[in-house]
Amino acid sequence: MITGFCIFVKNQVMTIQKIINLPPQPRGFHLITQLIEKELVELPDQGILHLFIQHTSAGLTVNENTDPTVRKDFEQIFNQLIPENQSSYSHNDEGSDDMPSHIKSSLAGSSISIPISHGKLNLGIWQGIYLCEFRNHGGSRRLVATIVS
Numbered sequence: 001m002i003t004g005f006c007i008f009v010k011n012q013v014m015t016i017q018k019i020i021n022l023p024p025q026p027r028g029f030h031l032i033t034q035l036i037e038k039e040l041v042e043l044p045d046q047g048i049l050h051l052f053i054q055h056t057s058a059g060l061t062v063n064e065n066t067d068p069t070v071r072k073d074f075e076q077i078f079n080q081l082i083p084e085n086q087s088s089y090s091h092n093d094e095g096s097d098d099m100p101s102h103i104k105s106s107l108a109g110s111s112i113s114i115p116i117s118h119g120k121l122n123l124g125i126w127q128g129i130y131l132c133e134f135r136n137h138g139g140s141r142r143l144v145a146t147i148v149s
Contacts, residue, residue, distance in 0.1 A: 013148065014044070020143040025133045027097070029063075029071040033121070033128040040145060043119050047149030052111040054142045057101035057135045059108030065128025078104050078134070101134035108132045116149070 020039045022032065040049070053060050064070040082100045089099040112129065115122040123129075131141065 016147040016149075018145045020145055022131060022141040022143065024137075024139050025131060025141075027075070027133050027136050027138070029061075029074045030131045030133060031065060031071075031128045032131045033065065033123070036129055036143075036145070037121065040147070043116050043121070044147065044149035045116075045119055047116040047147055049114045049116055049121060050111060050146045050148070051114075051129070052144045052146070053131075054144060055105070055110075055138070057098075057105055058138055058141055059105045059110060059132040059134070060112045060143075061108050061130045061132060062112055062114070062123065062127050063130055064126055065123075066126060071130070074130075074132075078107070078132075082107075095136070097134065097136050101138075104132070104134040108134075116147070 018039065020036065022035065036051070043049070051060055063074070079100075082103045084096040084100050086099075091099045091102070114129070133141075
């Protein structure tokens, strides 16, 4: 049984897509919420923002936006789970952080969806958007932002 389920039908569905280029970041977990909001100045009254990162060695996630120790702990835990310099890794063409960055990216994920309400991203009070940079020198990153309203 499904309860509390509503379908809203509108005359028209609108989709907007934009590429967002992120500046290079050092390895770690970086809050990018304000950068995303700055790039998407005119949001619809309601809808969904879907963000997709076009890279296999970085990821996106939503988590704690206030205490920076959370981001440090994320980095430490990911490095403990997926250490570098393992003799079992075959793929290491670009250095010791190459294969671990791909595994970490798969764990973190390559996309997130955030509701838009009243013309703003409807994140929880303690939530922020993270760029999860898993390479020591990953370079600039590209996001595809798709808004459906």
